[in-house]
Each structure stands twice: as structure tokens, then as C-alpha cells.
Amino acid sequence: MACCALVACKQNDVNFVYSPAEPRAGEAVTFSNLSTSGEDWAWTFGDGTSSTLRSPSHIYKKPGTFTVTLRVDGRSAWTASKEITVYDTVPTFVASDTAFTVYKDYTFTAQVYNPYNHPVEYLWYLPLADAQQPPYAVITDTVLTGTQLHLYFTRDLYDAGVGLRVIMDDDTIYVPKYFDVSDRPANSVLMRTSESDYRQRIFGDRATDPKQLAAADPLLDAEQDTLQRYNDSTFTLPALAEIFPGIQGFHIANRKLYYRADGLWVANLDGSYRVQIDEAECAAMTLDVQTDERIYWANADGVWYMPLVTADNNRFVTVPIRLNTMSNVQKMAADAEKK
Numbered sequence: 001m002a003c004c005a006l007v008a009c010k011q012n013d014v015n016f017v018y019s020p021a022e023p024r025a026g027e028a029v030t031f032s033n034l035s036t037s038g039e040d041w042a043w044t045f046g047d048g049t050s051s052t053l054r055s056p057s058h059i060y061k062k063p064g065t066f067t068v069t070l071r072v073d074g075r076s077a078w079t080a081s082k083e084i085t086v087y088d089t090v091p092t093f094v095a096s097d098t099a100f101t102v103y104k105d106y107t108f109t110a111q112v113y114n115p116y117n118h119p120v121e122y123l124w125y126l127p128l129a130d131a132q133q134p135p136y137a138v139i140t141d142t143v144l145t146g147t148q149l150h151l152y153f154t155r156d157l158y159d160a161g162v163g164l165r166v167i168m169d170d171d172t173i174y175v176p177k178y179f180d181v182s183d184r185p186a187n188s189v190l191m192r193t194s195e196s197d198y199r200q201r202i203f204g205d206r207a208t209d210p211k212q213l214a215a216a217d218p219l220l221d222a223e224q225d226t227l228q229r230y231n232d233s234t235f236t237l238p239a240l241a242e243i244f245p246g247i248q249g250f251h252i253a254n255r256k257l258y259y260r261a262d263g264l265w266v267a268n269l270d271g272s273y274r275v276q277i278d279e280a281e282c283a284a285m286t287l288d289v290q291t292d293e294r295i296y297w298a299n300a301d302g303v304w305y306m307p308l309v310t311a312d313n314n315r316f317v318t319v320p321i322r323l324n325t326m327s328n329v330q331k332m333a334a335d336a337e338k339k
Contacts, residue, residue, distance in 0.1 A: 026113035038072035103203035127161035185338035225249035298329035
């Protein structure tokens with residue numbers, strides 16, 4: 001009698017909790033077993049699935065209200081049940097990085113829980129886009145209706161917005177996110193016009209808009225491209241004019257002479273293998289030999305650049321790229337100090 005009494009009177013406070021409190025379809029739900037005793041666990045999650053783990057996790061594939069039951073050691077008296085409400089999943093997207101700076105490529109990827117393969121429509125957009133303001137990002141995709149978006153930010157900004165519209169099952173969901181974009185160091189091209197000095201920052205194959213300066217101090221010595229020391233030798237316009245008639249200005253790099261004379265040219269220092277880079281009259285030029293290995297020059301159509309020539313015969317295999325449309329640049333200098 002005492003033995004039966006002991007068995008019958010044994011108590012077990014069967015209980016459990018789950019997290020998160022408001023789960024969504026496709027999200028893992030963790031069930032924590034709080035029972036005070038027991039060795040065997042039988043869970044049913046209300047959607048036709050079950051588990052025998054002490055504290056399992058479960059993913060509901062669709063929204064709804066489900067009854068979750070835990071039975072301990074197979075005893076009907078040691079049972080606890082709770083209702084759990086699973087909410088409809090909300091589409092989202094993730095970025096390819098966690099920190100954001102100007103003029104760096106980023107990829108944003110949509111994440112939409114769609115276990116039954118319903119038709120889904122996507123549309124990416126910039127929530128803060130304003131026709132009255134300069135754009136804070138450039139989208140490099142030609143199609144904005146795929147699962148990914150590629151862009152770069154053009155200026156530092158607090159809360160730069162990227163948005164995704166998702167249409168599925170006749171429901172339209174807008175997913176805006178906001179990112180803090182910081183500036184970063186970049187080399188510059190300095191330009192002097194008849195009105196002012198300008199700095200244009202260079203980020204690889206991209207650049208900021210030219211910004212007006214009160215004075216571009218590194219620029220502007222009257223002999224900017226008329227005298228240069230190279231390999232312990234001094235080169236001047238009068239001396240070079242004997243080999244290069246009509247030369248107006250020059251820079252030297254890697255045993256190559258880049259010079260202005262009826263257009264823009266490159267040649268070996270001894271005058272051999274002269275190749276014309278640009279037929280238009282060149283008003284100013286500069287080289288960046290420390291960072292980008294490029295030549296920059298100005299003509300009536302704007303400021304241009306291309307990589308320095310490396311071939312023995314001075315043939316170049318790239319085409320000039322326009323940096324800006326400033327038409328009255330008189331002098332230029334590459335500023336290798338990152339700003």
C-alpha cells in the first residue's frame with residue numbers, strides 16, 4: 001500500500017516555454033522544457049510533426065494557431081499543452097557588408113520565405129530619392145525586378161535608404177532599410193580654371209563631382225609641366241623642343257614622355273615611337289604615378305584619363321574615359337595625399 005502510494009503520489013510539474021513569443025512562418029521556434037523530472041519526452045507541435053528531444057526547435061511552414069503538447073514518460077497525467085500563434089512571414093533583404101562607405105560596390109539580396117513556390121514580384125527603389133536633391137546612391141543594375149540589387153553610395157549620409165517591394169499572393173509588402181554611409185580617403189585631381197580651383201576625388205573608376213576650392217595650394221607653380229627632374233637629370237621645354245617640335249608641356253614616367261603639342265602624345269625619351277593619344281588641343285595634363293598609374297588631361301570637351309602606357313612601342317589598348325565636362329581647365333595636378 002505504501003509502495004503504491006509512493007508511485008501514485010510522485011509529482012512532476014510539466015511545463016515549457018517557447019521563444020520567440022511571436023514567431024513567423026519559416027522562423028525557428030525554440031521550446032524549453034521546464035519539467036521537474038522525467039526521462040522520455042513526446043512533443044507534438046500541432047501541424048502533424050513531433051519530436052522526442054528534451055528541448056527541441058521547430059519551424060512552422062505556414063501561419064496559424066497551433067496546439068503544442070508535451071507528454072513526459074508517456075503518462076497522460078504528466079502533460080502540458082499551450083497554443084502558439086505563428087504569424088505570416090515578412091520578406092526582408094540582407095546586404096553584402098555590415099559597414100558602408102562611399103563609392104564601394106554593395107549587393108542587396110532579397111529573402112522571401114516561399115515554401116509553396118508562389119509567383120513573387122520584386123521592385124527595388126531608393127526611399128529617400130528626391131528630384132530636388134543630388135542622388136545619394138547609383139544603382140548599377142539595368143533591371144530592378146530581380147532578387148538582387150547592386151549599387152554604390154555617392155556621398156556620406158546618415159540613414160541612406162534602400163527599399164524592396166514584394167508582391168506575393170496578392171499582398172504587397174514594402175521593406176525599407178536604412179544604412180549609415182561614411183566617407184573614406186581618396187586621391188584627387190586638382191584643376192585650375194579662369195574662375196577658381198577645383199578638387200575632384202578619385203575612387204578607382206569612379207569620382208565625385210568637382211568641388212570648388214578657395215585655393216588648390218599643391219597646384220600651381222608656373223613651371224608645373226615645363227620643367228622636371230627624372231633619374232637625376234633635369235628636363236626643360238627648350239631642351240626637349242629640339243627633339244619634340246611644338247612641345248608645350250610634359251611629364252615623364254617609366255622612361256615615357258607624355259607631352260602637349262598639337263594634341264596629346266606619348267613617346268620614348270629619345271623621340272622614338274611617338275603615338276598620339278588625343279587629337280584635340282590639350283590645355284593641361286598631369287600624371288598620377290603613385291596610386292592610379294594614370295594620365296589626366298583637359299581639352300575643350302572636358303577632363304579625360306587613361307592608364308599610363310606600358311608597351312615598348314607605346315601603343316595603348318584602352319580608350320580615354322571622360323572624368324568631367326569642365327571646358328576651361330588651364331592647369332592640373334594629381335594630389336596623391338588622400339583627403
